Amino acid sequence: MSVVAPIRRLAAVLPALLLAACATLTPQQADRAAAIALEARSGESTCAARDACAQPSPLRRLAGQAFSVTTPEQPRHYALILDRGTDAMLARVNLIRSATTTIDLQTYIYDEDDAGRLVLDELLVAARRGVRVRLLMDQLAAMQSVETLAALSGVHRNFQVRLYNPVLGRARVTYPQYLIAAACCWRQLNQRMHTKLLLVDGAVGITGGRNYQDDYYDWDDQYDFRDRDLLVAGPVAREMAVDFEAFWSNRRSVPPQRLVDVGRSLLANGVPALHAHDFKRPERAEAMREDASDAILVQTRLVDHALAVGAVEYVSDGPDKHHADSPLEHATASRSLVQLIESARHEVLLQTPYLVLSKPAQQLFERLHERPDPPRIVVSTNSLAATDAFIAYALSYKYKRRYLRDFGFHIYEYKPFPEDAPIDLDATGAFLPEYVETPVAPPATAAPDRASVLSSARYRRPLNTEYGATRYLRRYSNEPVPLKRAGVRIGMHAKSLVIDDRVGVVGTHNFDPRGDTYNTESAVVIRDAAFAGELAASIRRDISPANSWVIAPRDKPPVLWGLEYSIGKLSEYLPVFDLWPMRYATSYEFVPGADCPEPLPPDHPRFRQCYRPVGDFPEVNMALKGLPTRLFTAFGAGLAPIL
Template identity: 60%
Template sequence: MNLLFRGLVVWLALSSAACVSLSETQRNRAASIAVAARSRIVDCSAANACAQPSPLHELSDRAYTESSPQTPRHYALILDRGRDALLARINLIRSARSRIDVQTYIFDKDDSARLVLDELLAASRRGVKVRLLIDQLSAIPDLGILAALSGSHMNFEIRIYNPSFRKAKLNYFDYAGSVLCCFRRFNQRMHTKLILIDEAVGITGGRNYQDDYYDWDAEYNFRDRDVLVAGPASREMATNFEAFWNARRSIPVERLNDVGRMLLKEGVPAMPADAFLRPDRVAALSAEAGDEQLVRDRLAQAAMPVGVVKYVADLPQKHRRERPADAAPAAPELETLIAGAQSEVLLQTPYLVMSEPAQDLFRALHQRESAPQVIVSTNSLAATDNAVVYSMSFKYKRRYLREFGFRIYEYKPFPEDAPVDYAALMPEGPPLAMEGEESFRGPSGSIGPSSGSARTGETTRRLQRTESRPSFLSSGAATSPLPLKRAGVRIGLHAKSMVIDNRIGVIGTHNFDPRSENYNTEAAVVIEDAAFAQALAASIRRDTSPENSWVIAPRAKPPVLSGLDYSMGKVSEALPLFDLWPWRYATSYEFKPGPDCPAPVPANDPAFHRCYEAVGDFPEVNVGPKWLYTRLLTAFGAGLVPIL
């Protein structure tokens, strides 16, 4: 992009922002309109705000009763299934007695998000203080809803984090101008995700508030993971949330230029009526959330008693130029855990792109005399929601395998044994594949139409799913899953977890990438407990099984010129540009069981090439122009690594 065009975009964005910017007097007027409209009617006079009994909330009561200052007690529950993660949230919101704090990167207005929003509003009306903090880039994409929320109830507050041009909703010129004029600040996002009930029980992990995080999308869903923690560590969560809520970049929604202008012009609008795409599914989950025995049997009984729990979370001061030393503890804390590994690091991340410090760490780990094994679960190109990031991972596979000693497993777009209710992904009856395409058959039969076009009536808009958005590569092919060779409801890995030596478990928001390290604020729960760590490890290993992942391994050596091929590939990889060497060091393999291959073996086993079949660099992807796109990104995108 030439300088003249860049300058024009910035000028248009700044001019547009100046035209719609409100004065401080106008902002005060807009805020007073919102405050005056807020209902002061409280539906419940009970001391506990008529909280619904909840076996999940009871876990915190038990934890505090069993704890002492010297020996804290917690209960921890791994939330692998999307439906369970949503069920837990709704049940806990209804159980709140005094306060609910929600912090998230994405908050949509689809079925799952609207269900949560309705429950938060209902909680506020029965006397619970509700605070909702959303990063600007993915805040509720409807000014009418935001304006309605600003004046909904005296117990409900909503703020937007780091709003460019002090707006809730950006147009193209706002977005482009922010990238060009204020790149670093615009990239500094609040990626922390937390829902905290009564400062007693909290949930954090990879999930945002959008249907594809709860297995409710008809086209693409994330295989994700949260952890529910009940006990004293929730106080650390409350302290961290308070820091974000009071940060200078957290702006009350009624004081934003676009929402404020609407308030000044129209007053506080009525909340739009629910328009659920699948009202039957919403009603069913709502009913389940009120079934105390069901919640106990399905969720609470699976919670594990553990001792010390650490909530390691960045502070908003991470985004200051002169930040305090303790403002960004997430990355250093996780790196310390990895450096201390003795036998194994089990790492799960959707985006395998590493910063220079992380590369140095894993290189040093591999060079130790008794190097721990590093097993990595990540996305394939067919499964990922971000082809740009995958292209960088693809570029450095030789380095990951040779220099770091990684054993890499890439998630399939149609895993056969995922923690997903396959039958619930689609409406009544299995839809037919599009003409000329196969339908995917998982354990529950056919589960979907072409991933290239959603079922009619099921998806009303194209979602921008990727979380690494702030760049000019944040639209079009860069943020859309690539077309596949067969039909189906695709699943992409989004979980961010780690297990060290089968004794320390970590679940959080950190992607173990440069963006998490340098730009985003992140959070993670660290639990040093063998039983918890082993349960988490079993969950990750399930994702690496042959039913769910391909193995990345070196190709069988060609009979001639293998040394030249390796050397040229290594040189090409090291170049910042022109990485176009066509033969790659490694590729994807599929396990082929048989009499001589009864069980999977590692890539360094002599039987590997007998038991595994090479399936290509980009299995399942409908190669063509998109393949060229990925290869060009591999060749020319090395400079993007620091922000990916």
């Protein structure tokens, strides 16, 4: 009886949930909600000047310089790698203030935290001084408040918002609604706009890995991403503008006032006021505003580091990828990356936060490895201790043997507390504890990571993960894992590629099955040795011993090694029940000394003399996360297509 009663209650409630989830606005209601938003839009103007009172900007001047020397035969550009989160925010705010005509912003995640609200406030100021502002967000990861979206729908005549590919015709979905969407609309649910772009006046663009959330700008005091953006000024911005327009005008991009929840709010209550944001650290936001007005600071911190380059290519999947019966036919970004990697002769430097390769990618690297003189493949990715996507790492762990032996990868896994990361610790408001690793355990003075051990709200950030389809999995499945010690944690999120120190790529593609099949992706390709060298240096910094562990084969056991290897290989190929406990590879730490003055690659004859094994999951509190990791390794292969 105790079991039957809950089932009966669920059966009684389920029809109501289905009806609520599938409810829609009538065309008349949608039109009325849109009219309410339109009528409420302010025409307030804070500027009558033709240039919209734009702030002079040395970043914006880069575009003028590039266009002035560009010819049809020889386009010229300036490119600036934005490694530091605070620099990435500084560039955005400064460019927004420099806009004279248009600002187009396209993103996957837009959170209502300090970073998101600071940028939103700057966009609204630009709209009020006469700049046309368009904000396009993926629906699953857009602003979490229906009230905020309702307010933005009627905030100003120069400010427009659209949500890409809304499931169930809603701006926000609850957990039960998500489950219903997964049951009825699995393909649509997975088709996400992962493209990220900020475009000012059709002349300067920023693209790369960063979304709009504190974690991406060194503004979170617990977990921040080591990410990378690229600012490009010059003619390629026109291609970016065409691509943005294709997304903006696509039928999947819907004004929030025409969606069920926002529309009903408008019909019932009108357009609410956009409330002032209560900044967690208002002094930090104010300091950023002041820095963005300092032309000398922007010049020295950013512009002086820009590189003059020639032709620049912007590759983007475009929204047609989501209309096609065969998405791979429209996976422009994936095809471009494959062609670049196939062109390698000496080395491929690949950086991805989630090393879960699609079957075509695996076949590509297998072909490269079978060449008589294969290129070296160096991969920078997350460790289990650093990642924000535990399930993705568990699947990566499953295929380590294949990556090392069949593809010849040199894998470097990012540490959660890197010693030399381009992270502004002062901006986070936190600190990295001083800690010297030992082969046994952290020193007694290293405090345990109690907050994550207790699974507090500190790490309950479902939007941090790039995996839309797994967003509503149990929170313990997709969050940073508990560690042995506390401190602000750094996770890899950069997506970059360098071919033979001659071609550099910065984009949004994680080099994973989702990027091939479900997500729209974009990337900037620059065929310039100086740029490729600078990007390569940035990645090599990430894989240095101070910042990463090396993955290499374990020492061979004294007996029955061949049998153990064969059983492990057979177990790896099983889609489920991959239960063999001994894995082919483990993590190694560099031990400098008189005989080991410099780091060595894992295939060097003296590698084992200079490196010591530190276990499969260094820094991780194995009592709390080791078993689940192995379980997902054993049973999670079916998730690979949506990862």
